[in-house]
Amino acid sequence: MSPTDPAPGAGPGAEAGAGTGAEAAAAPPAVSLREVSMAFGGKPVLTSVSLDIAPGSVVALLGANGAGKSTLIKILSGVHAGHGGRVLVGGEPAALPSPAAAHALGIRTVHQRIGEGVVPGLSVAENLVFEELARRGRNPFLSTRHLLARAREIQDTLGLGWSTEVLRRDVAELGISDQQLLILARALSTRPRLLILDEPTSALSAAEATRLFAIVERMRADGIAVLYVSHRLGEIDSLADRLVVLRDGRLTEDLPRPFDWDRALRAMLAQPQAAATARPTDGRRGGAVALSLRGVPLLPGRLPQDLDLREGEVTGVVGLLGAGKTELARGLFGAEPFRTGELELDGEPYRPRRPADAIRRGVHLVPEDRHADALIPGWSVARNISLPFLSSLSLAGLVRRGQEAELGRRTIDGLGVVTRDEHSPVEELSGGNQQKVVVGRWLAERPRVLVLDEPFRGVDIGARRDIGCRARALAADGSAVLVLSADVDEVLEVADRVVVLADGEIRLDAYGADAERDRVIQAISASV
């Protein structure tokens, strides 16, 4: 109600203090940013970002890694206090010093890492009611009856219809998509003004994503403002009302529907690049079989599968979550050995019981989750690169640090890693550059077979192209390369040969023109 808004020309929210009832028809934006800036250690991360998000609108935020998306989200969700500029909520100046303050103002965030939003060990019902349990002044004694009743009310905001039996289960027993729905229901039950969805589909299958889109549509109809952050252009195209592009901490484009994708991608990337549709491959067929699987069931209770990986080609495996993709990758690498079936590497029996066995035979894996499974936090880029092949850098056990630094520099140059130098802590790098470090570590000794599981996840388009080129160069040099992804376009972009995996079984195995996008999608959808 304060009539002191000092920015009369700033936007539709400016007349908030004017007091003319007739103007109330033009509702103020749910949330506005005015010249918001943020710097870490003197380095600007966000520069003068102004943005209005109207109630009932879905604003998509697009940006390469390191563009400042996470910082923007963290400012809005109260994680980063001390930003420059102003935030208006419902037309009123607002302070966001803590997540609790953001919640109180009706700003809710559903983070990319779904597992961080639920408390394992507590039941589904307790997780649904969790925030109310922690509220100050609440009756400290719990009644199971009340808990379940309240949990049902909250799940009804999304019409989840979980039975009492499900509500009583440990939340860890829910699938990742159901956990996300739980978090969404909890957020929506507070009737938020703005809901921030950060890469909400990154862990979901196509069917689960469709369910999420329906929920976003309903939020729009309910007048909730949505800030939708995603790398997936198709989702933005079908969901968003507006598209804003962040590059190097500045908002560079603000586009209405229908979206001009060429313009959006140009705004997002430093140099103009073709949208990721042109296929650079010539459908080359590889040479001799490097690695063969015979009679290997990828998922328990499914039919055994056969697959040959040939040298000189990039084999792309498309499979949604739960298709057996990661099981294939981890089995080949000995991280979770196959129970049955025969493997041969260059005609010799190959039975990796642990990753060390696979590495000795030249089979390398870039795992799906670089933070959990690849990077050593707190270590420099050079040390992260040298880890798998330390013994060849050592003399009598002593690490030769000059050679290690040189390997680091070589890898940085070879893959175009953006970093101050090889001694920088790896967590200072953006996601795409961290991924390059993980890929680069496995190139220090030439792999016979390189397996890349979701190498482009959370990676900007520039890094994605660099990594893809490196994979193709490796195949051209005579290695066998296997790229596994849930994203059809990512695979088509890099692979000579496309294998579609669904429900633990191979549904398509095709080269070149036979592996057209429509056929691949058909093969996936035929099994849904």
Next chain:
Amino acid sequence: MTLTPSTAPPVTAGKPAAAGAGQRVQSAVVTYGFIFVTVALFAFFSLTEPTFRDSATLLDTLRYVSVAAILGLGVTLTLAVGGMDMSVGAVAGLGVTVAAKTMVIYNQVGAVAVLAVIAAGALVGLVNALLIVVLKVPDMLATLGTLFVIQGLKLILVDGQSISPGMTLDDGTTAPGRFTEGFLSIDRGTVAGVPISVVIFAGLTLAAWIFLSRTRWGRVLYAIGSNPEATRLAGVRVGAYRTLAYVLSGVLASVGGLILASRIGQGDVSAGTSQLLEAVAVALVGTSVLGRGKPNVWGTALGAVLIGVITTGLTIKGLPYYTQDVVEGAVLILALVFSFTLSRGNRR
């Protein structure tokens, strides 16, 4: 409060360098704070107590801390792999008993006793590794369990009595052996005026530093402590390395036991009990000494020296021995505040 005048010059001397940014001051405090405190206390005790200035006192201080320091090195190795070895004090105590029994009852020479003690330490390390690596018992609980078992085993080994040379045995005869001169010289002998136990302490510190910071094996131990799954997927046999850490910890603890046995000169059944907390404290203080927030060898060695300086200084100042625990505990808490509060704020 009398501390202020004597420390004033170094404070002002240190300030101009870091005068610019407050952040840099904090970073300097985190990195060098502990070294500074050690030097300042040392200067303070030296200036106020003439006996402290004596080089013999300094060497005595180092001799006094050598056992806790060597045990602390073992704890540091297990901290590096993300674990913890609570059994080091008990292993040292077991070493005292094994040494006494080997020499006094079985009438063996010192070298045999040394081998027996080290073998016992390695064996306990293997048992710890079996529990933690193979049977997946949480490290703290597993080593707490072996601590109790070793304490008991030690008593069974000697029928609950301390072994001393010339003692009367159950069958009425006199114990045939004694602590050999060579064995006793481990703690009592000197090399160029430096006690042999201090030489061992220095040598093991150097060796442990080279091992942890310069070799690929040490590198891998730290990697396991940071992210075990990523390390496994980089081709490391994580279980073997964690086993190595616990076995080395057991061996180092048994070396501490050798020094202790040589110092006591008899098979005191209660030996080693007080060393556990000191060793753990030293290793934890060590994580903060250089502001690294991670276990490191120099930090552990300096932490031991700091605790030694404080206890010796306060003893000379006339503080009764029973106040030592309070002082050591306070140092530990201060160190943990350094590690967890200041250095975390600094890292942002």
